Amino acid sequence: MSEVQQLSERGRRPGVREIESRREQNMRLKRERIFRAASDLLRARGFSEVTTQEVSAAAGVAAGTLFRYAATKSELLLMVYNEALRASIDEGAARAALTPDPAAAVFARLHPLVVAAAREPENSAAYQRELLFGPHDAKFRAEGMALIFELEASLSDTLRRAAPTLSDGEARVTGSSLFAVTHLAIARMTASDIPEADAIDDLRRQVTLIVTGVLHTPRRPDPPPEKE
């Protein structure tokens, strides 16, 4: 609002409504251009090679404008790959819905994440790094973490098909384990140059292990936190 008032006070006097609407459209178009430029450059050249200057040039916006949308290269990465994570989660949900066996359905949810990461190992590793170990106040990081929690919750729901009496605590802990092995599968593909097929086969075996574990754990109410 104060920007609108400043504009008006500079002597241009169209209706405030009209300016707001143009500003909003303008902002949306800029955001889309920035997203597209960041996505294209990151995918073409990889996180380590791209600079924010190149993104602002490709998007046709000033450096200061880019800074307001994403202050660092890591924020651009989070912005772009949150969308990729969302797409992988949606793909996994669609596959899981068609898979009756609970361990296979859990794996169906996680498989697209590893396949996507194998296609873009550098950017995927950088994304997981920024999400889990980057600055806490980075823009778009909270959205990414929310996607991870949503994924974990959906894994718990899938497990409840096979174990309807799973307590909330057990379901949460199992979802965490399943994301942990997926995260490490992605990290290891890049950190230790493990081939995609091996990483996926390992992940399938780890998922089976965890699902077998949860199905064989005697059901009991959540215990109070233990003291060490």
Place this chain on the structure above:
Amino acid sequence: MSEVQQLSERGRRPGVREIESRREQNMRLKRERIFRAASDLLRARGFSEVTTQEVSAAAGVAAGTLFRYAATKSELLLMVYNEALRASIDEGAARAALTPDPAAAVFARLHPLVVAAAREPENSAAYQRELLFGPHDAKFRAEGMALIFELEASLSDTLRRAAPTLSDGEARVTGSSLFAVTHLAIARMTASDIPEADAIDDLRRQVTLIVTGVLHTPRRPDPPPEKE
């Protein structure tokens, strides 16, 4: 050797043996001073606040000398926290040796890692980040990864106490799962500000889940890698 020859050619002519011995001692003392200075500064002020200049000043060595031992702040971090990881692994091994129950013994191996990380959350998160997601050619990174593989192998050995017929593939995959949940427990303590007691309780439950899974998985020979 060529440095020794250069020294000699500059006109000083003590015995080559004597120079080598002094050089070796000199290098060792410098390395110890650098390690001590990096360890003290990182622990006192945290990874993000410390500069390599401060480390070289505190160690009483030139910037160029420091660069030969550790070219970046991340390499200093890896150097210092590899030793901390080694100490945690040794402590866990000693505890596991006194713990008959396999799930409890596995947890005893992992518990010291999370306790150490809770004491120094920023540096521990940065260490795990550099180890798994940092530059592949970073000095000291290979040593850190070797410690992780050693830890995973020791977890497999602990599990074999309860399941002597565990195949190598199953043992390796289980060790990977156990490290994955430990790594994420450490990441989450810092990334999501989860309290230490909750992180440790979650880890215990995840370890129980995975160990239950491996003990209930029908034994079979390792399958050939599956195609996706």
